[in-house]
Amino acid sequence: MPQFIRIGFYLALRQVRRASKWTTGLIIFVMILTFLNLVVVSGLLVGLIEGSVVAYKSQYFGDITISKLNKKDYIENTPMILSILDRTPEVSKYTARYAQAGKVEANYQSRVKQSETDSANATFTGIDPEKEDAVTHLSRRIIEGEYLVPSDYDKILIGSMLIKKYMPIDSPGFSQLNDVAVGSKVRIRIGSSTREVIVKGVLKSKVDEVSAKVFMNDKELQSIANRQDYSVDNISILLKPGSDAVTVRDALIRSGISNYAKVQTFEDGEPKFLKDIKNTFALLGNMISSIGLVVASITIFIVIFINAITRRKFIGILKGIGISGRAIEMSYLFQSVFYALCGSATGLAILYGLLIPYINTHPIDFPFSDGILVATPAGTFWRISLLVVATMIAGYIPARMIVRRNTLDAILGR
Amino acid sequence: MIETKKLIKTYVDGNTITPVLKEVDFKAESGEFIAIMGRSGAGKSTFLYQLSLLDEPTGGEIIIDGQNVHDMTADEKTNFRLTELGYVFQDYALLPDLTACENVALPLLMQGKSKSEAYSIAKTALAKAGLGHRVDFLPNQLSGGEQQRVSISRAIAHKPKILFADEPTANLDNYSSGLVMDMFKELHKEGQTIIMVTHEPEYGRLAERLIRFDDGKIVGEELVDHGYLKN
Numbered sequence: 001m002p003q004f005i006r007i008g009f010y011l012a013l014r015q016v017r018r019a020s021k022w023t024t025g026l027i028i029f030v031m032i033l034t035f036l037n038l039v040v041v042s043g044l045l046v047g048l049i050e051g052s053v054v055a056y057k058s059q060y061f062g063d064i065t066i067s068k069l070n071k072k073d074y075i076e077n078t079p080m081i082l083s084i085l086d087r088t089p090e091v092s093k094y095t096a097r098y099a100q101a102g103k104v105e106a107n108y109q110s111r112v113k114q115s116e117t118d119s120a121n122a123t124f125t126g127i128d129p130e131k132e133d134a135v136t137h138l139s140r141r142i143i144e145g146e147y148l149v150p151s152d153y154d155k156i157l158i159g160s161m162l163i164k165k166y167m168p169i170d171s172p173g174f175s176q177l178n179d180v181a182v183g184s185k186v187r188i189r190i191g192s193s194t195r196e197v198i199v200k201g202v203l204k205s206k207v208d209e210v211s212a213k214v215f216m217n218d219k220e221l222q223s224i225a226n227r228q229d230y231s232v233d234n235i236s237i238l239l240k241p242g243s244d245a246v247t248v249r250d251a252l253i254r255s256g257i258s259n260y261a262k263v264q265t266f267e268d269g270e271p272k273f274l275k276d277i278k279n280t281f282a283l284l285g286n287m288i289s290s291i292g293l294v295v296a297s298i299t300i301f302i303v304i305f306i307n308a309i310t311r312r313k314f315i316g317i318l319k320g321i322g323i324s325g326r327a328i329e330m331s332y333l334f335q336s337v338f339y340a341l342c343g344s345a346t347g348l349a350i351l352y353g354l355l356i357p358y359i360n361t362h363p364i365d366f367p368f369s370d371g372i373l374v375a376t377p378a379g380t381f382w383r384i385s386l387l388v389v390a391t392m393i394a395g396y397i398p399a400r401m402i403v404r405r406n407t408l409d410a411i412l413g414r
Numbered sequence: 415m416i417e418t419k420k421l422i423k424t425y426v427d428g429n430t431i432t433p434v435l436k437e438v439d440f441k442a443e444s445g446e447f448i449a450i451m452g453r454s455g456a457g458k459s460t461f462l463y464q465l466s467l468l469d470e471p472t473g474g475e476i477i478i479d480g481q482n483v484h485d486m487t488a489d490e491k492t493n494f495r496l497t498e499l500g501y502v503f504q505d506y507a508l509l510p511d512l513t514a515c516e517n518v519a520l521p522l523l524m525q526g527k528s529k530s531e532a533y534s535i536a537k538t539a540l541a542k543a544g545l546g547h548r549v550d551f552l553p554n555q556l557s558g559g560e561q562q563r564v565s566i567s568r569a570i571a572h573k574p575k576i577l578f579a580d581e582p583t584a585n586l587d588n589y590s591s592g593l594v595m596d597m598f599k600e601l602h603k604e605g606q607t608i609i610m611v612t613h614e615p616e617y618g619r620l621a622e623r624l625i626r627f628d629d630g631k632i633v634g635e636e637l638v639d640h641g642y643l644k645n
Contacts, residue, residue: 320501322496324493
């Protein structure tokens with residue numbers, strides 16, 4: 001090991017060990033804040049969108065989704081596709097859904113004028129309640145009433161976006177029901193069929209595919225829509241832990257499913273605008289974090305500069321007794337690295353031991369998503385490296401400035 | 415061993431030019447103990463700074479063991495101070511974060527000695543200075559006299575060719591001054607070359623040659639009857 005590194009480390013170790021604990025604590029505290037600023041700000045901004053993405057995947061899309069081809073109304077040959085899924089070992093669970101546009105109308109018995117119609121356009125989704133719940137845990141979205149059971153007939157679950165009292169939306173072209181609650185009788189109209197059903201439960205989610213829809217048993221929807229061909233509209237698939245979605249997707253495509261339907265992993269199906277928003281937020285987070293990094297670098301520069309200025313005499317003595325300038329500079333470099341690593345290590349403990357678990361269990365309630373904190377190990381490692389390098393530069397420059405001054409002037413305090 | 419030829423040092427501060435050393439010619443042989451005396455502002459400390467390579471002369475030459483130090487780079491001078499010179503400062507100049515042992519061991523570590531070897535030499539030097547029981551003390555836990563003895567131990571631990579001392583007893587009481595000067599006497603007996611600046615005639619006369627400085631020049635020189643060497 002070069003002599004100047006050995007002596008630099010020797011001096012740094014003793015200076016840190018015998019420095020004021022308050023000063024050391026304060027510098028490390030600044031480094032912790034900087035680390036958290038670097039990781040948490042961008043992590044939360046990305047997490048705003050990521051929360052929405054994760055919710056969309058877990059509450060609707062699954063690991064893989066099979067959907068109808070662009071020019072088709074349904075997924076043809078659905079029974080064949082379902083039998084392939086049953087034989088695919090990586091597939092853990094799946095849910096097949098029918099979808100049909102329609103209208104739901106409330107308070108039709110009490111209205112006085114025809115113009116006072118209380119109705120909303122909606123997509124009706126026919127599901128097997130047990131299979132749907134196994135894949136998307138739809139029952140957890142119930143905020144009032146109860147979830148469907150397979151034997152339910154003439155009963156629906158209605159998304160909260162369709163009811164004004166749960167989520168008032170004042171937007172042209174978007175209609176909501178005014179006075180509907182669990183137990184209310186409503187009239188649904190799908191194509192030319194009309195049926196009176198009872199609201200069994202109200203669903204609330206920040207995923208529009210859940211909260212803006214009406215759910216009912218698939219058999220009943222088939223009957224109302226007169227769809228007896230068993231051709232569904234989409235199938236969401238949950239894979240077994242450890243399975244690779246891309247590999248399974250490719251296997252499904254090879255099995256011939258792609259002749260009848262689109263097979264997409266979540267990444268394939270993720271809308272481009274969502275990816276763009278994520279990238280934009282990440283960029284914004286990085287910009288804000290960069291300001292934090294510059295502030296931290298200046299702080300470290302000032303701390304090391306003041307430290308070096310107040311120790312100018314001792315730097316002079318070190319040079320006077322023959323310690324090389326590079327060894328002295330190295331001692332300040334090591335001190336800077338020590339502060340950065342201590343701050344990062346404590347920040348890591350706070351991040352992964354406290355913040356992420358807490359925010360995961362108590363997501364931040366944004367109007368369009370449950371915000372989580374995204375901090376990938378690779379991204380965090382990169383930010384720690386950035387912090388250490390910035391701190392090293394900020395520590396080295398003032399040390400070099402002081403070390404380069406005249407030895408005798410430093411010793412005599414001139 | 416060490417020689418200066420027409421050594422000049424001039425301080426320039428704006429338009430003010432202050433000549434401090436005026437073409438000083440000086441020579442010291444190996445093993446000599448030389449005391450430099452003179453009134454304040456005579457230039458004796460400045461002379462010592464030039465000899466010990468802590469400062470850059472304005473003109474003239476310094477030759478140590480036949481080598482003209484003018485040709486050395488700053489790094490070479492630092493390394494020369496590390497290996498060939500020792501310096502005892504008036505205010506001890508110990509590093510406050512290092513214990514007595516670490517202060518003494520530091521130049522030895524810089525020379526490339528192992529930690530155990532450097533610490534062993536440092537402890538021996540401190541024990542010789544009567545500080546064997548203080549090796550793990552920080553400077554602020556030592557008295558002035560003890561600090562100066564640590565400083566001397568640090569300056570001699572690596573066996574320098576020349577030991578410089580700038581008023582080593584200026585901040586000490588009589589008892590501590592006596593202990594410090596006893597160390598110098600012992601070192602001189604062992605053959606150490608010493609060049610010491612002092613204000614105190616009593617200690618100046620412990621050297622074998624006494625040089626008087628005034629107005630940036632050597633104005634007198636006398637050999638002292640160094641009786642203690644005969645004992």
